[in-house]
Each structure stands twice: as structure tokens, then as C-alpha cells.
Amino acid sequence: MSASVKESLQLQLLEMEMLFSMFPNQGEVKLEDVNALTNIKRYLEGTREALPPKIEFVITLQIEEPKVKIDLQVTMPHSYPYVALQLFGRSPELDRHQQLLLNKGLTSYIGTFDPGELCVCAAIQWLQDNCESYFLSRKLAYEPSAQAKPVKSTFLRMWIYSHHIYQQDLRKKILEVGKRLDVTGFCMTGKPGIICVEGLKGQCEEFWHTIRYPNWKHISCKHAESMDTEGDGHDLRLFQAFEELLLEAHGDYGLRNDYHMNLGQFLEFLRKHKSEHVFQILFGIESKSSES
Numbered sequence: 001m002s003a004s005v006k007e008s009l010q011l012q013l014l015e016m017e018m019l020f021s022m023f024p025n026q027g028e029v030k031l032e033d034v035n036a037l038t039n040i041k042r043y044l045e046g047t048r049e050a051l052p053p054k055i056e057f058v059i060t061l062q063i064e065e066p067k068v069k070i071d072l073q074v075t076m077p078h079s080y081p082y083v084a085l086q087l088f089g090r091s092p093e094l095d096r097h098q099q100l101l102l103n104k105g106l107t108s109y110i111g112t113f114d115p116g117e118l119c120v121c122a123a124i125q126w127l128q129d130n131c132e133s134y135f136l137s138r139k140l141a142y143e144p145s146a147q148a149k150p151v152k153s154t155f156l157r158m159w160i161y162s163h164h165i166y167q168q169d170l171r172k173k174i175l176e177v178g179k180r181l182d183v184t185g186f187c188m189t190g191k192p193g194i195i196c197v198e199g200l201k202g203q204c205e206e207f208w209h210t211i212r213y214p215n216w217k218h219i220s221c222k223h224a225e226s227m228d229t230e231g232d233g234h235d236l237r238l239f240q241a242f243e244e245l246l247l248e249a250h251g252d253y254g255l256r257n258d259y260h261m262n263l264g265q266f267l268e269f270l271r272k273h274k275s276e277h278v279f280q281i282l283f284g285i286e287s288k289s290s291e292s
Contacts, residue, residue, distance in 0.1 A: 164218070
């Protein structure tokens with residue numbers, strides 16, 4: 001692996017040391033993988049050949065004014081700080097609109113940093129200094145002058161591929177999260193498993209983070225479609241609700257490895273929802289037109 005990635009990982013370890021010194025109490029910094037830092041050290045020392053997983057963690061911030069708690073979710077790509085950090089702040093005291101505005105402001109601030117600059121500590125300071133106005137924004141949102149101004153936002157549609165989706169508890173969780181976040185799309189169960197989620201950017205990113213963790217290994221976002229919109233982007237949605245998609249399957253339902261979904265039926269489903277182009281992206285197979 002290139003020296004630049006190793007240099008990035010060394011900087012990430014340095015920043016994590018700073019964070020643990022800033023937040024020494026147990027539970028304030030929660031690593032998604034408790035072995036993440038050890039595996040990176042082993043990789044840098046040469047005792048581990050495979051590139052370790054990304055550092056992902058949550059920091060719980062106790063804000064003094066106003067007296068609230070914010071969980072800051074952080075993902076460090078392997079090349080951070082030379083590529084953008086992934087951040088998402090959430091609080092039970094914020095409604096969905098306030099949370100969207102807070103994360104938009106945080107992302108905009110982090111975007112001012114030059115490549116190579118560590119910025120998690122700065123993001124924490126920004127939240128401590130600026131979050132009060134977002135907690136007060138609900139009141140302002142109901143003022144007539146604010147209502148008259150359309151809010152510009154980003155509409156996102158994510159196409160997620162999994163090797164398989166079978167377990168009842170996982171299927172239930174996916175549907176519950178989709179309905180709770182008021183996103184639309186579908187979850188196709190079986191082998192392979194496909195999820196489409198669409199809605200405002202903050203909602204989709206929260207959906208992706210929630211279903212993916214703590215440890216769903218065989219899953220990836222294969223494609224994302226992003227559009228500017230005003231309001232909730234309702235006119236851009238291709239689906240009316242978030243539902244489970246059940247198609248005919250090939251093979252023995254009792255044998256998990258033989259339970260393959262009918263991709264021909266899935267292609268027809270995509271055509272009905274103006275998404276035929278995604279078939280090749282998901283499977284690497286060019287779809288044949290209905291006329292051929």
C-alpha cells in the first residue's frame with residue numbers, strides 16, 4: 001500500500017490519542033470495532049498484511065449551553081486527512097429538520113479545511129460553539145418570514161447491495177428504520193439482497209449508518225443519485241413507501257445458499273420504477289430491452 005495511506009493512518013492514530021485524552025471517561029468515545037486501533041498499529045508495524053478496517057466511532061458530547069447531549073458519529077476513510085472526513089451529529093433534542101440543518105452547517109465548516117489537516121477536534125469545538133442556534137431553530141421555523149423562504153436541500157437515492165438478506169430480525173429492523181426515518185424505497189430479500197432508499201440526504205445517511213452497524217460485513221453502497229431540491233423532495237421519489245420486495249426464488253428455500261432471487265422479475269420491477277439503468281451497476285450485467 002502507498003506511503004500516503006500509511007502516513008494517513010499514522011495521523012489518524014495521533015488524532016485518536018488526542019481524542020482519548022480529551023474524553024477520558026468510559027463511554028465518551030465508543031469505537032465500532034474495539035480492535036480497530038490495534039489492527040492499524042499492527043499494519044503499520046508490518047505484522048499485519050491486510051489493510052485494516054476504517055476507524056469508526058461515536059463521541060458523546062455534553063453541551064453546557066443549552067444543556068443537551070449530541071452524539072457525533074465519525075468515519076475516517078483510509079486516506080483521511082487527505083480526503084474528507086465523514087461526520088454525522090444527532091441528538092434526541094433535535095427534530096429531523098433541525099438535525100438536517102446542523103449537519104449541513106457542520107459539513108460546510110469541515111469543507112473549509114485543507115487536505116492534510118486533522119479536523120475531528122475542530123468539529124467538536126464547532127458543535128460546542130454553534131449548536132445552540134440549531135436547537136432554537138424550531139421556534140424560528142414557525143415564524144411567517146421563515147415559512148415564506150423555501151429551504152434548499154439535497155435529495156439522495158442510494159442503491160445498496162448485500163450478498164444475502166435472510167434473517168427475520170434483520171428484515172424487521174430494515175423496515176422499521178425505513179418507516180421511522182420516513183424514507184421510501186424497498187428491501188429485496190434473498191440472495192442477493194438489494195436495498196434502495198430515497199429521501200433527504202441526512203435521512204438516507206442515517207438509514208445507511210443504522211442498518212449497516214454494528215457488524216454487517218457483506219454490504220456496500222453500489223450507487224448513489226444526488227439532486228438539489230426544495231422542501232422534502234417528494235416530487236423526486238420513485239417509490240411511494242418503504243416496503244419489502246418479495247420475488248420468486250430459484251432453488252431450495254430450506255438451503256440458504258441455494259435461495260437465489262429471480263433477477264428477471266427484479267429487472268421488470270426496476271423498469272416499472274424508471275430505474276432499469278441500475279441493473280447493470282448492481283450486477284455487472286447489461287439488461288436487455290423489452291422489445292428484444
